[in-house]
Amino acid sequence: MNARQGLLKRYMALLKMEVEQTMAYRFSFFTSFLAQIVKTLVMLAVWIAVYQRRETVAGFSYSMMLTYLLISQSVNNVYGFMNDAERPISKKIRQGTIGFDLLKPVNFVTARLMENVGKTTLQLIFAVLMFLVFKLCMPSLALPQSPLMALLFAVSLVAGYLIMTFTSLISGLGTFWLMNDWGLRNAKNAIIQFFSGALAPLSMLPGWMQGVMNVLPFKGIVYVPTMIYMGQYDVASALGQIAVQLVWVVIMYALTRLTFGLAIKKISINGG
């Protein structure tokens, strides 16, 4: 067994633990799943009311809007019911148990990412389930136009997940400086919910705001994968959007490593 395989095994072990840990909280897991369905229903109800009086909103027809809402909500669910890759880190920093993580023979950032992938695996299953339930109730819900588009959607989804998770990890590491994670986490969640397109299609926003979106990484989190799913981009521009996402993945990863490097130099481990 070579060293690389050995390392991969270490990370896979963490992934498996996180799956088991999440399943240990069955009640919490199912209730947050249920809450997510309710949230989606509420959003649908609002938009159905809006479309009672008009045919299209900002170029989105009624059925397009329903598809956008359901896909963007499903994508959001894959990333996490509470979008909280930072919460375990913050908790460990505040309690001082982060020392044990730093004492393991693995790369800290990769290890935390793999733990989150473990949690996300279960969320993916539930997001697909939720989508299928809605598809049964609403047969008009669109599927990807071609296998190629489905593939591009999957790639874009993974890229969006990585942008999202690295953003959360940076915010989690911020606890080393602030010793409080609540403010940072809420600010981050508010920004991401709005600027990622999880609440409404970004193309509805005024032009200057879209300009802001285009220089931020967050539209790659929900908006881009959802629009690819809906076939709103042709193959060439879909590939272009994915390329931009991947650039952001690299940048956010580098920033996470940088933040960790700075953190470990100046951190203090709480408690005696």
Add this chain to the structure above:
Amino acid sequence: MIKVQNLSKDYVVKLKEKGLKGMAKSLIHTEKKIVHAVQNVNFSIGEGELVGYIGPNGAGKSTTIKMLCGILQPTGGSVSVCGITPSKNRIQNALNVGAVFGQKTQLWWDLPVRETFELLKRMYSIPDAVYQKNMKDFTEYLELTGFVDQPVRQLSLGQRMRCEIAASLLHSPKVLYLDEPTIGLDINVKIKMREFIKRINAERGVTIILTTHDLQDIEELAKRIIVINHGTVGFDGSMKELAARYAGGQHTVSFTLDDEVETIMLPEGMQGHYSLKKDGYHVTITHDAALPASDIITAVVTQYHISDIDIKGPQIEDVVLEVYQQ
């Protein structure tokens, strides 16, 4: 094995004024103060040594241990463990050392202990044979049977601490840091832990640094003691040397007399070597090492009727207290 040179660590502490006004003010500006948690600490520890690292609360014990672990960056000086600098080469260091922090847990709270053991096996790439041997030994020595399949949150502190120390040793580290491993444990579990620590030190040659507030731990386990106080090393040597250095005036002989007497008279020659305290029938004579307890007893029993005698040598508590109070 472990070499610490001129090690220092400063913390910046934010001071907040009291009350609502102070809190409001602290939103804009906080006073800062630098605390020298560890200053110019030097020691070196050989392979297979078991060293007690003691000191009062806030002396800098845990801060030193964290720097030895490589999870805290020193402000100054250097640390070398098994030839590498822990904070620079975190991953390599992790394979060489194990750690138990008595106030914290590294076990996964909601899963059975066994799951954490299995995770550690994969995380450290422990070969099957080594893992099975270690699990068998630790299960036997620490009596782990019966609760390794229970979620950690349901374990008693004693059960959990036994699992913590087993977890820290699964990858057969060369160095083990035990930061207050016996805190809050009942005497039964404490004895088990001590026997276990002694055993792995003797059988496996694991180099151990032990911090504790239980001096019984130190007396039974550590051949060498390092005392740290106000961030600096106050003593480094054997238990005997420590006792000898601070032995003056620590011996006492107590008598319970049959009858109450006005004064106790001791021979002229003993003057200056003892002090005397009388409380009704009870007399306590504190004397230095130059005056043997037997002389005092002879002098007293020939003059007075006594019903009880109690002789005490230097108490480790007193000795350590004296070092702490310096």
